[in-house]
Amino acid sequence: MEKEEDLLKLKNQICFPIYLCSKEITRKYTPWLEEIDLTYTQYIVMMYFWEKEKSNVKDIGKTLLLDSSTLTPLLKKLENKGFITRIRSKIDGRNLEVEITEKGKKLKEKAKSIPKAMGKCIDLSNEEAITLYSLMYKVLINVERSNQ
Amino acid sequence: MEKEEDLLKLKNQICFPIYLCSKEITRKYTPWLEEIDLTYTQYIVMMYFWEKEKSNVKDIGKTLLLDSSTLTPLLKKLENKGFITRIRSKIDGRNLEVEITEKGKKLKEKAKSIPKAMGKCIDLSNEEAITLYSLMYKVLINVERSNQ
């Protein structure tokens, strides 16, 4: 039986390894992403646009769980790099229409090899990966639900 | 059979949910940690000191996988709050001796309830938690190993 105070030990924490994993994985991506002039968060946003050509700040944020105040400067950077365009909507001036460019679409070709390379580093069996995947989404759903 | 380009879809990413989980969990901690005047990273560092009263920047960084350039300002903040002391070593002037204070030790009492509250939000069965835990450390070890 675990004492309440033992739960504060790092080795008994479940969140700590998740935090570490996220950081180390992001760090691992860096050299590959540098070759295509992206950071990890920018890569996530580009993946979003490789599936959905046009969107707006709010919808991006809802999918990627990113605050608009994080997205605003990030999208400006992607615009400067020529991967997306940002145009204030004429129908509803509150919205910003964000759209992938041809250059942005072409970037997908260069990024193609990254998932496999990363998968090799993470080096989980197919079964382990599936288990991890579903557990992560379970935690996500539970944590989000507990917000209500 | 998955096409190479399908691996770039967000729903096929294993790293993306880890990234999301880490962020959302950190966000979930915030209100509880605010009550004891800590951020999540500061909390991690305090957990470290609840197990090891005295250390230095390098050793903290090695355990928590934090760069010294992240730790320097963070430790100064913890010092300002009175939870630790920072004293340049007299034996080896390159080292900074970082030590928990009485106030820092007392903080543990206030933090005691946090792990259980967080566990309730995450809401995994014992078995799931163990599986997740070991998978996270497996990924961590694999990713670190791939750095050599």
Added chain:
DNA sequence: TACAATTAATTTGTATACAAATTAAAGGTG
């Protein structure tokens, strides 16, 4: 149709994160 309420994005402020450069101290070697 004025105007209050709502909504979307931006700005501001604070706190990570890490790479690269710098500083300062200690160790190793001819």
Added chain:
DNA sequence: CACCTTTAATTTGTATACAAATTAATTGTA
């Protein structure tokens, strides 16, 4: 013992993150 190398921490620069405040536009309603 001078000097080169190594090591530990700090500083600098860039990029997230998010809360709270602000701005600008639209919507709902009396």
